Amino acid sequence: MPDIVTDLSAPQAPAFRPSSPASVDAARAGYDAWRRARLASVAAPTGNLALVETRWLAPDDQTTAEDALAGRPATVTATELTRRDLETGEPERGIRLWDADSPAIRAFETIDAFPFDPEWVVEAEFHPVAADRTVPFEHLRDNGLTRDLVVPGDITFRLDGVDHTLSAFDDDGTLLLVFADATNGAEGDDGTYASGRFLFVQRDGDRVVLDFNRAFVPPCGFSDQYNCPLPPRNNRFAVPVLAGEKRVVLRSGGAR
Secondary structure, eight states: OOOOOOOOOSOOOOOOOOOOHHHHHHHHHHHHHHHHHHHHHHTSTTSGGGEEEEEEOOTTOOOOHHHHTTTOOTTEEEEEEEEEOTTTOOEEEEEEEEETTOHHHHHEEEEEEOOOOGGGEEEEEEEEOOTTOEEEEEBTTSTTOEEEEEOOEEEEEEETTEEEEEEEEEETTEEEEEEBOTTBTOSSTTOBOTTOEEEEEEEETTEEEEEGGGOBOOGGGTOTTOOOBOOOGGGBOSSOOOOSEEEEEETTSOBO
């Protein structure tokens, strides 16, 4: 995959192709409801803040989700998940424990975010590719190894005279963009979550809308029990994306 952007220094003002008034109006109309839904979902009984343990089982371990609840308080829920072992290639089974009364939920105050900005509603083009094409994504807890994720097409647009080709992978039928920009890990009011942010892509045929006002902190920004994909090189912007969520804010005064 070509490295479209290699220099993350010297932030400049964005210069996207103008979005249609209809796209901007639709984005603005749904923004407040999206924010309310986000704040409610992360603090739900199985929301991002509730995840307290992810346990990967040995091949011969027959522990069930019900077994994992033994001795746990009534606020805890157990679910099962699978992944591919990166060394053996074999399926690996895991159990997650969610606590509706977790310390993170009790400390949660809000998710800091930039004000809605119509300039960050971006129209782009979608170019389908072969159904079996995958792109290697490094994940936060895979020690530099990569997992191949299905990327059904390229998203292209021009920013500050630079042509960008983004890779959004298929997340249960929805395009999910994992991106980085000059705000990640920065100090001050414009700093965002250090490892990058996520964005669900709205697609209509060969047209897509990237509403960066709905860029969000990935699950690993709420619990260290997640293993989030990291932005590939071509999904990294040289300019600061001053839109969307910034960081998780806790009542103790801390931020993640």
